[in-house]
Amino acid sequence: MIHLKRCGYHVIHPEGFTVDRPEGSGDYVFLLFRSKMELRVQSQNVFVEPNSFIIFNKNSPYFYRDTEQPLVHDWFHFEMEAADDFFDRLNLPLDTLIKAYDPFYISRKVNEIHWENLQNGTFRHEIIDYTIRCLFMKLSDIRNHLEPHHQISKYYDQFLNLRNEVFSSPSTWYTVEFLADKMKMSRSYFQHIYKQIFGVSVIYDIILNRLGYASYLLKNTSYTISHISGICGYENDVHFMRQFKKFIGLTPSEYRERPDVAELP
Numbered sequence: 001m002i003h004l005k006r007c008g009y010h011v012i013h014p015e016g017f018t019v020d021r022p023e024g025s026g027d028y029v030f031l032l033f034r035s036k037m038e039l040r041v042q043s044q045n046v047f048v049e050p051n052s053f054i055i056f057n058k059n060s061p062y063f064y065r066d067t068e069q070p071l072v073h074d075w076f077h078f079e080m081e082a083a084d085d086f087f088d089r090l091n092l093p094l095d096t097l098i099k100a101y102d103p104f105y106i107s108r109k110v111n112e113i114h115w116e117n118l119q120n121g122t123f124r125h126e127i128i129d130y131t132i133r134c135l136f137m138k139l140s141d142i143r144n145h146l147e148p149h150h151q152i153s154k155y156y157d158q159f160l161n162l163r164n165e166v167f168s169s170p171s172t173w174y175t176v177e178f179l180a181d182k183m184k185m186s187r188s189y190f191q192h193i194y195k196q197i198f199g200v201s202v203i204y205d206i207i208l209n210r211l212g213y214a215s216y217l218l219k220n221t222s223y224t225i226s227h228i229s230g231i232c233g234y235e236n237d238v239h240f241m242r243q244f245k246k247f248i249g250l251t252p253s254e255y256r257e258r259p260d261v262a263e264l265p
Contacts, residue, residue, distance in 0.1 A: 001080075001081070001125070001126075001129045002078050002079070002080045002128070002129045002132045002133065003078060003079040003080070003125070003129075004076060004077075004078050004113065004117055004125075004128045004132070005027050005076075005077035005078055005079060006076065006077050007075070007076035007077075007110065007113050007114045007117055008073070008074065008075050008076070008114070009074055009107070009110050009111045009113075009114040010034075010072065010074060010107065010111075011072070011073055011074070011075065012070050012071070012072050013066070013069075013070055013071040013072075014069065014070045015069060015070075016065065016066035016069050016070070016071050017065065017066060017071045018063075018064075018065040018066075019062070019063065019064050019065070020063045021061060021062055021063070022061045022063075023059070023061060024056070024057070024058060024059040024060050024061055024062070025056070025058070025077060026058055026059070027058055027077035027078060027079060028055065028056065028057065028058050028077070028078050028079065028080060028083060028094075029055070029056040029062075029075065029076075029077050029078075030053065030054075030055050030056075030075060030076050030078070031053060031054050031055075031056070031064075031073055031074075031075045032051075032052075032053045032073060032074040032075070032100060032103065032106050032107065032110065033048050033050060033051070033052050033053070033054075033064075033073050034050050034051065034072040034073055034074065034103070034107075035050055035066065035068055035070065035071055035072040035073070036048065036049060036050060036066070036067045036068045037064050037065065037066060037067060037071070037073075038064065038065050038066075038067050039054075039062070039063070039064045039097065040061075040062060040063040040064070041054065041056075041060070041062050041095055041096075041097065042060075042095055046097065047067060048064075048097060050103075051099070051100045051103040052097055052098065052099055052100055053097075053098055053100045053106065053139070054095070054096065054097050054098065055087070055092070055094050055095075055096075055136075056094065056095055057094045057095055058079075058083075060094070060095045062095075074106065074107055074110040075110075076110065076113060076114075076132075078132060086136075087136075090136060090137060090139075090140035091140060091143075091144050092136060092139060092140045092143065098139075098143060101142050101143070101156045101157070101160075102142060102156075102160060105138065106135065106139070109131060109132075109134070109135040109138075110135075112131050113128055113131050113132060113135075116128050116131065152193060152196050152197055155183075155193055155197070156197060158183065159183070159193065159194060159197050159198075160197075162179065162182065162183065163198065163205070166179070166205075166206060166209065167209050170209055170210045170213040170231070170232050170233055171230070171231055171232060171233045172233055173206075173233045174206060176190065176191060176202055176203065179202065190202075207243065207247065208247070210232045210233055210234075211232070211243070211244060211247055211248065213231075213232055214228055214229075214231075214232045214240070214244065214252070215248070215255065217231065217232075218252055218255055218256045219256070225237065225240075225241070225252045225253065228240075228252070229241075240252070
C-alpha cells in the first residue's frame with residue numbers, strides 16, 4: 001500500500017522558495033512544477049519549464065528554487081513497499097524530469113489526494129492509495145504512449161484543448177471537417193492523430209460524450225426526452241432515440257425507468 005505522509009496542492013510562495021535536501025527527504029516525493037524552477041538532480045543543474053514533474057527516490061539528494069516569482073507547485077511525500085518494482089513495471093523512472101503532457105489532470109488528482117487526506121473516512125487510506133496509483137499509471141500511459149511518437153506528442157496539448165472544448169459543448173454538433181480546419185490539418189490526418197492520442201475515433205468520441213450527458217439528464221432531471229434531445233445537439237428526437245438505443249441498448253424511456261442502470265461515465 002502507498003502511505004501518504006503529507007501533501008500540498010497549488011502551493012504558492014509569493015516571494016520564492018528554496019528546498020535543499022543533500023541527503024534526500026527520507027520519503028518518496030512527487031513534484032509537479034507549475035512555475036519556472038532551477039533544479040539540481042543527479043548532480044546536474046537544470047532550468048525547469050512549467051508543467052514538468054519528477055518523482056524522487058527516498059534517499060536521492062535534490063535541490064530546487066524559483067527562477068520566477070511566485071513559486072507554484074503541487075507535491076506529496078509518500079512511502080511505498082516494492083516501489084522500485086512498481087515504477088519499473090510502469091516504465092516511469094525516478095529522479096528524472098518528465099514533461100507533464102496533461103498538467104490539469106495531475107493537479108486534479110493531487111487536489112483529490114489533498115482533500116481526501118483532510119477527511120476521516122473509514123476508507124481514507126485505501127482511497128488515497130488507489131488515487132496515487134491511478135495517477136502514476138496514467139502518467140505512465142501518457143508518457144509511454146506519446147514520447148516514442150513525436151508526431152503525436154507535439155500535438156497533444158492542442159488536441160486535449162480541442163477535446164475539452166467539444167466535451168464542454170454537447171449541444172453543438174462538430175463536424176470532422178470543422179475540427180480538422182481548426183487544427184489546420186487534412187481530414188484524414190486529423191482523424192489519424194485523434195485516434196492515436198485518444199484511442200477512439202473523433203465521431204465515436206463525440207457521440208459517446210453527447211449520450212453520456214443525455215444519460216445524466218435522464219437520471220437527474222425531469223426534462224422531457226424531446227428537450228434532452230435538443231440539449232444534446234440532436235436535430236430530431238427520432239435520431240436521438242435510435243442512436244441512444246444503438247449505443248446503450250435501451251430506449252431513453254427504458255433507461256430512465258431502470259433504477260439498476262448506472263449513468264454512462
